[in-house]
Amino acid sequence: MRFKASIQNISTFTKLTASLNSLGPLAWLKLSDDQVCFTIIPEQGTQVWAVLSIDTIFETYTVQSAANNVINLEVPLASLNRALKSALNATSAHIRLTKKDNMPLLALTIVTTSSSNTYSAFPTTGTNNEDPFDQSPLEDFGVGVRETIITQEIPVRVLGPDTVAGLHEPQCREPDVHIILPPLLQLKSISDRFTKQALAGTKAGTASTASRTRLELAANMHGCLRIGVKTDAMSISSVWTDLSNPDLDPSQVHNGEIGIAEHPSTRMKQLGTADGRSEEGWAVVRIDGRDWGKVMSVGRLGGRVIACFCHEHALILYVYLPNETGEDESVLTYYVSSYSA
Structure with missing residues (x-):
């Protein structure tokens, strides 16, 4: 080995x-x-x-x-x-x-x-009958690099x-919505703030800590993403519009073009609006805010992130790392389970 x-x-x-x-x-x-x-x-x-x-x-x-x-x-x-x-x-x-x-x-x-600057009283002896004085000025005066x-x-x-042998990636159904996320560090900042506000705004003993830190993430097939938190004392959310919903690749979908026509995201695209005001066409997941903050730390790597929403089931993130040629060859896949409502 x-x-x-x-x-x-x-x-x-x-x-x-x-x-x-x-x-x-x-x-x-x-x-x-x-x-x-x-x-x-x-x-x-x-x-x-x-x-x-x-x-x-x-x-x-x-x-x-x-x-x-x-x-x-x-x-x-x-x-x-x-x-x-x-x-x-x-x-x-x-x-x-x-x-x-x-x-x-x-x-x-x-x-x-690291550089070392030490004066040498005598020039370095050459090899192969070289003239010992035929050296660069830096070598003459002992200016060198220490390793x-x-x-x-x-x-x-x-x-x-x-x-x-028994370890395998989780099996998930086809996503209802897929969308390119805004910069993760921006998303992390807002998510962390919402989580802290939820904890601070909930009276002690009214709910478990886990339930008080749950965020609701939702997206539609018209470029809209929403993140929010709800407690007995507050309800806040933030919405992004004009994001991209990447096209599906027929070679990656079962039955190709026919499979795309029957795909859940194709049906979801027929619902909702680009301004995010319609309540139709949204896929929703509920996740632990603190765990989500840790996931968002991958934003320090840069790269493109596609989020796939399986409504009320799971959120799958694909983080693509560009290589030197600009092609996406490396991918980090995150599987985040959704809590029930």
Whole structure:
């Protein structure tokens, strides 16, 4: 079993692990020849299934195992994120799977450089009969770069194929509404404010903390998104209009064009209005405000986010991370269950 890689995008890797760590302490990391997958399945709350193209994070990449070159690891996200933070200003970083005292771990080796200005009384001796005085002025006076190598170790657990064989993404019905969300950091700010107001405006003992932090999200097929909160003491909401409802790809829908014509979102498009005032054509979900705030932390990665609303059932977010060519090759999928009314 062998894994080693050089990291070309430490910033993205660090932001990714920070975002995932807010939803759960452990991640299932699946390394294969063509993909890197992070999965979080907490006992409660949002599930994350992230599928990344290798060049989203890594430059050189090697993975070998007897199980079709697939390695499954259980990784503590906080430890990995702390190690990556220390590499943000590194000139290079490499990660590999190794063992210490027969315990598996990921070893993150980072290289940093710093300038040193020391006067050299004598010129450096040349090689191959070179003139020792035929050096650059910086070399003559000992102006050089000092290199520091640091290795950080992250304990991991190797998972056998049988351990992960039963883990699969949740099955959801076809969404009633799909819409491109506004910037997530903007959405997070409003969501967090609504959650705090709901907690502050509800009398102690009148409801459980969980019920007092539930947000209602709704969207229609006319570019409208609504987020709000209702308690015995207050009802507030915010509405976005002129958002985009992306067209369905016939190649991704069962029965192609016929399937699109019969799709729930096509029927929902016949209802409602673009100004958001009509009560028809809205798909609604109710989610925990604090959990939603953690999901929204993925906004630090940027990228396009499509929200799929399964009315009164679930909200599925697809967060697309653009690569250097501008193509969407990596996607983080978030599954958020809806509470009943």
